[in-house]
Amino acid sequence: DRLLPRPGARVTPADARHMPRLVSVQNVQPCLRAEPGAHHYRFVGIECAVAPEVIRVSAIVEVSHNSTALEDVPSHIVFDRVYIHGNPQLDSQRGLTMNSRWTAVVDSWIDECHIHGFDSQAVISWNGPGPFKLENNFLEGGSENVMFGGARNSAECMIPSDIEIRRNHFYKDPAWSKLEYPKNWAVKNLFEIKTARRVLLEGNIFENCWAEAQSGFAFVLKSSSPSQGRAWDTTNDITIRHNRILNCLNGFSIARWSSSGPVVPDAPPTSRILIEHNVFERFGQRSEFAESGRGSILFQAGGVDITVRHNTAWNDIYMLWTPGLDNLTFVDNLLTPGMHGITRDGGTGWDKVLGSHLRGTCRMEGNTIIRTGSERASRISPQAYPPGNLWFDAFEEAGVDPEAYRILPHSKVKGKATDGTDPGADIDAIHTATANVQATVRSSTFSD
Numbered sequence: 001d002r003l004l005p006r007p008g009a010r011v012t013p014a015d016a017r018h019m020p021r022l023v024s025v026q027n028v029q030p031c032l033r034a035e036p037g038a039h040h041y042r043f044v045g046i047e048c049a050v051a052p053e054v055i056r057v058s059a060i061v062e063v064s065h066n067s068t069a070l071e072d073v074p075s076h077i078v079f080d081r082v083y084i085h086g087n088p089q090l091d092s093q094r095g096l097t098m099n100s101r102w103t104a105v106v107d108s109w110i111d112e113c114h115i116h117g118f119d120s121q122a123v124i125s126w127n128g129p130g131p132f133k134l135e136n137n138f139l140e141g142g143s144e145n146v147m148f149g150g151a152r153n154s155a156e157c158m159i160p161s162d163i164e165i166r167r168n169h170f171y172k173d174p175a176w177s178k179l180e181y182p183k184n185w186a187v188k189n190l191f192e193i194k195t196a197r198r199v200l201l202e203g204n205i206f207e208n209c210w211a212e213a214q215s216g217f218a219f220v221l222k223s224s225s226p227s228q229g230r231a232w233d234t235t236n237d238i239t240i241r242h243n244r245i246l247n248c249l250n251g252f253s254i255a256r257w258s259s260s261g262p263v264v265p266d267a268p269p270t271s272r273i274l275i276e277h278n279v280f281e282r283f284g285q286r287s288e289f290a291e292s293g294r295g296s297i298l299f300q301a302g303g304v305d306i307t308v309r310h311n312t313a314w315n316d317i318y319m320l321w322t323p324g325l326d327n328l329t330f331v332d333n334l335l336t337p338g339m340h341g342i343t344r345d346g347g348t349g350w351d352k353v354l355g356s357h358l359r360g361t362c363r364m365e366g367n368t369i370i371r372t373g374s375e376r377a378s379r380i381s382p383q384a385y386p387p388g389n390l391w392f393d394a395f396e397e398a399g400v401d402p403e404a405y406r407i408l409p410h411s412k413v414k415g416k417a418t419d420g421t422d423p424g425a426d427i428d429a430i431h432t433a434t435a436n437v438q439a440t441v442r443s444s445t446f447s448d
Helices: 013-018 176-177 426-433
Strands: 021-026 038-046 047-050 061-063 075-080 082-085 095-099 101-106 109-113 120-123 134-136 139-140 144-148 162-168 170-173 189-193 196-202 205-209 218-220 235-243 244-248 249-252 273-275 280-281 297-309 313-314 318-331 334-337 342-344 364-365 368-370 390-392
Touching: 082 095, 095 101, 095 109, 109 120, 144 170, 189 196, 189 205, 205 218, 205 426, 218 235, 218 244, 218 297, 244 249
Parallel strands: 021 047, 038 075, 047 082, 061 095, 075 101, 082 109, 095 120, 101 134, 109 139, 120 144, 134 162, 139 170, 144 189, 162 196, 170 205, 189 218, 196 235, 205 244, 218 249, 235 273, 244 280, 249 297, 273 297, 280 313, 297 318, 313 334, 318 342, 318 364, 334 368, 368 390
Antiparallel strands: 120 139, 139 144
8 A cells, every 4th residue: 555646646557566465357247346235345455456367347336226215225335546447458348337326536547448338437326316426536537527317216215416526637538539430439529428416627627529429529428318307317516616727629519408408398508607717728629629520619508597607718610609598597607608709590790689588687898709719700790799788809918818818917808807905717716726636647738
């Protein structure tokens, strides 16, 4: 133990030489599986791996159950400074299946979780009530790095809930984007929820997402479809703040339900989402993945009670595209409008979507919007938007450093947010929250 990093410091693959190993030697089977009702285990400094002759596993570590009774759910399981991994050739559908109660993964490294023809994740949970904690980990997954929901839970008490996700590095290897079918992995997004309640994502780095099996959104938030969900399923009370989103094609895709509609006619939609103080760096056409899709949509959003405030991003196509939102608060952001600003089919501008696609109590003010990037962006009319927002035609005019994503000391917009602070994300607070989260990895595009 004395050769491992101290508690609070993340392990890396280089630490594996000091770790005892658990190794799966049979196709499909995990190297570690919880029995029903297993409880109060803490794994410290363990490597969980797969033998070279194994070509496919459903999960490298499986903490799960097949019951409707809470007493059968594994509980109080902690993975502390563990190294869970596949290998570059392995079809490894999941690093950790986490259908459990009171489960934490801290200071750990999970990588090479990918598979051909199916979704794959570093960590997934769809049938365990939580609470869950993911803190200070490196998480690499092919389709979704981390996912909640996506398959049927066994009872209403099994909805993943009370989830804390802090200071993790979500990462996809850019080399995967160069793989051609049938060698490629099914890449989708960095974080997805189909069913979860009370989730906090804070101080994380989300790095690399491109259009492949999906259109390259860093975040996908929605409620379950009839084929995957239960009548009680819902996604609500999500807070996403103080994160860096780096080198992604698109930002947030939020939907009332999945594309195939609600689980039952009166199923509650995705609701109560707060997105604040996040910065999107090398985003859309500025990312290295711009050629792989249409990029960039900052927010593609539907649902109820969505608040977007104090975020910073230079997007290229859509600032907000909405199929239908009830109660939107869109305030104090620092953005470029892209080619279309706020839009829905048939109209561009707040006045074109208000009442039809934006319903209920909707508010847009305190934003600083810089019409730059294309001739079309420069022609977006401020008159199509509510008063109380500041519009500029160049970063220099607004007093904004586009490379550092910061408002300069002499800027005309200092203190012009509705709360008396500067518009956009608090970059200093974000850098404090994400200090030392960056992992040193192959092909990393991360830089300060």
